[in-house]
Amino acid sequence: MSLREVGAVTGVGETAYSRDSGRSVLALQLEASLNAIRDAGLDPKDIDGIIPYAGAVVAEDFVTNFGIPDLRFSATTPLGGASCVAGIQAALAAIKAGICRHVLLPIGRNGSSGGRIGMRVQQMPQFRVVGEFEMPLGAIAPAQLYAPMARRHMELYGTTSRQLGEIAVSTRGNAILHGNAMMTRPMTIDDHQASRMISDPLRLLDCSLESDGGAAIVVSGAEYARDLRKRPVYVTGIAEGHPDSPSAITQRPDMTRLGLAKAAPKAFAMAGVTPADIDVAEIYDCFTYIVLCQLEDIGFCKKGEGGPFVESGAIRLGGKLPINTHGGLLSQAHVVGMNHVVELVRQLRGEAGPVQVTDAEIGLVTGYGDMGDGSVAIMRGG
Amino acid sequence: MTNDSYDKPMPEPTPDSAPYWAGLQQHKLLLQKCAGCGRIRHYPRPMCDACYSTDVTWVEAAGRGKVHSWTITHHAFVPGFRDELPYVLATVDLEEGVRMNAQLRGADPVSLRIGLPVRVDYERAREGLTLPILRAEG
Ligand SMILES: [Zn+2]
Numbered sequence: 001m002s003l004r005e006v007g008a009v010t011g012v013g014e015t016a017y018s019r020d021s022g023r024s025v026l027a028l029q030l031e032a033s034l035n036a037i038r039d040a041g042l043d044p045k046d047i048d049g050i051i052p053y054a055g056a057v058v059a060e061d062f063v064t065n066f067g068i069p070d071l072r073f074s075a076t077t078p079l080g081g082a083s084c085v086a087g088i089q090a091a092l093a094a095i096k097a098g099i100c101r102h103v104l105l106p107i108g109r110n111g112s113s114g115g116r117i118g119m120r121v122q123q124m125p126q127f128r129v130v131g132e133f134e135m136p137l138g139a140i141a142p143a144q145l146y147a148p149m150a151r152r153h154m155e156l157y158g159t160t161s162r163q164l165g166e167i168a169v170s171t172r173g174n175a176i177l178h179g180n181a182m183m184t185r186p187m188t189i190d191d192h193q194a195s196r197m198i199s200d201p202l203r204l205l206d207c208s209l210e211s212d213g214g215a216a217i218v219v220s221g222a223e224y225a226r227d228l229r230k231r232p233v234y235v236t237g238i239a240e241g242h243p244d245s246p247s248a249i250t251q252r253p254d255m256t257r258l259g260l261a262k263a264a265p266k267a268f269a270m271a272g273v274t275p276a277d278i279d280v281a282e283i284y285d286c287f288t289y290i291v292l293c294q295l296e297d298i299g300f301c302k303k304g305e306g307g308p309f310v311e312s313g314a315i316r317l318g319g320k321l322p323i324n325t326h327g328g329l330l331s332q333a334h335v336v337g338m339n340h341v342v343e344l345v346r347q348l349r350g351e352a353g354p355v356q357v358t359d360a361e362i363g364l365v366t367g368y369g370d371m372g373d374g375s376v377a378i379m380r381g382g
Numbered sequence: 383m384t385n386d387s388y389d390k391p392m393p394e395p396t397p398d399s400a401p402y403w404a405g406l407q408q409h410k411l412l413l414q415k416c417a418g419c420g421r422i423r424h425y426p427r428p429m430c431d432a433c434y435s436t437d438v439t440w441v442e443a444a445g446r447g448k449v450h451s452w453t454i455t456h457h458a459f460v461p462g463f464r465d466e467l468p469y470v471l472a473t474v475d476l477e478e479g480v481r482m483n484a485q486l487r488g489a490d491p492v493s494l495r496i497g498l499p500v501r502v503d504y505e506r507a508r509e510g511l512t513l514p515i516l517r518a519e520g
Pocket of ligand 1: 431
């Protein structure tokens with residue numbers, strides 16, 4: 001049995017994205033979830049599996065607010081920003097086991113009004129090791145913890161800040177075209193180069209946003225997906241990967257390889273396709289460098305060639321591999337990458353409007369989180 | 383928590399790491415050495431991933447290493463570091479085969495490179511807490 005026969009994304013939904021919604025995380029997630037469930041043509045009471053993002057909201061909150069009569073499966077996939085795509089894998093496993101039919105994957109946060117992301121990490125268990133041994137020295141925020149990976153890549157391969165800037169600039173252009181994005185002003189490479197240094201080599205415009213908003217998807221068993229409202233988008237390959245020394249980048253044998261490097265070959269083998277077959281990719285972009293490193297770890301270019309690859313214009317709309325057509329975490333909103341999944345599904349349904357990639361049939365979406373966990377899904381329109 | 387003005391993150395030593403922190407107080411960089419197979423590991427943790435032994439001895443590192451990578455921080459993510467900006471955080475390959483992370487003091491940013499020789503030094507952060515720092519060798 002191929003993975004394609006297991007399940008599909010049948011519904012996607014979002015809220016508007018803003019700096020300060022004044023709404024609770026749960027209210028944001030319920031709105032996004034209801035949009036996703038209705039997009040699928042389902043009723044909330046049809047949901048029998050829930051994989052919430054580990055944190056403020058639990059499956060019981062959805063049972064209560066949606067009046068779900070018989071929730072049969074709940075789990076979390078605590079991989080930070082790799083959680084959403086890893087959650088799809090968990091949903092498919094539960095569906096394959098015959099436990100449930102329609103799994104809701106909601107996420108939402110008030111990153112702007114509810115406490116800054118850079119500060120919250122100290123309380124998270126996956127940051128316990130750096131919390132004890134590195135934060136007291138002044139290595140506190142993700143920008144500081146990840147910057148040495150980027151610096152080493154630059155020293156080994158000649159990667160430049162301008163090349164990272166190309167990722168920020170092209171992503172901004174997509175956000176402006178897309179419409180539902182927090183950032184609406186054009187950005188040039190000069191703007192990127194003039195933005196203040198946060199933790200060298202990462203500048204302000206290499207960093208993602210703090211956002212309020214929600215996004216959600218419904219993953220359904222293949223036999224239930226066919227007769228729903230929208231064309232199903234089948235998941236044909238999926239994998240998660242954890243890097244060596246997953247809790248401390250400092251101790252990682254090769255600082256320029258992420259967990260995704262282990263996951264990607266498995267997902268491609270499962271889907272029976274190669275990187276050259278991918279028409280559009282939504283790449284988790286908490287920082288520009290993390291995008292560049294993932295492009296290499298997936299195999300869109302060789303290790304060390306990410307800089308020239310992005311500089312060539314390959315990742316722009318109309319390029320060889322358009323990425324982050326919605327504006328990503330850098331310019332649309334930081335909802336931990338569920339917005340990447342939503343956008344990929346719309347691309348493969350042909351619903352992406354002004355950012356639609358022509359004839360997009362096969363797409364890829366990644367997650368990246370904590371100190372380097374990775375997840376990747378390959379999808380295909382039905 | 384004491385009532386003083388120290389506003390930087392504080393380590394919370396565990397039974398696995400307490401000797402490491404106590405060593406820094408005595409200006410020694412102590413590393414765990416597996417009593418089962420002899421492998422040196424860092425950061426301190428309960429188990430050897432090669433032989434699964436939980437028995438360790440603690441060995442004093444020579445305190446010499448080479449820069450593996452670094453970042454220069456220009457933004458204070460907590461107020462306690464504001465007066466130190468900009469500061470260099472270096473990841474260093476120690477002679478013992480493990481890495482450490484610490485602020486590198488007194489190095490000209492343009493001199494930073496992979497392989498730059500450094501040595502470990504110690505700095506009293508507050509009562510009961512000494513942190514490792516790095517200085518460029520030579
Ligand atoms: Zn051992």
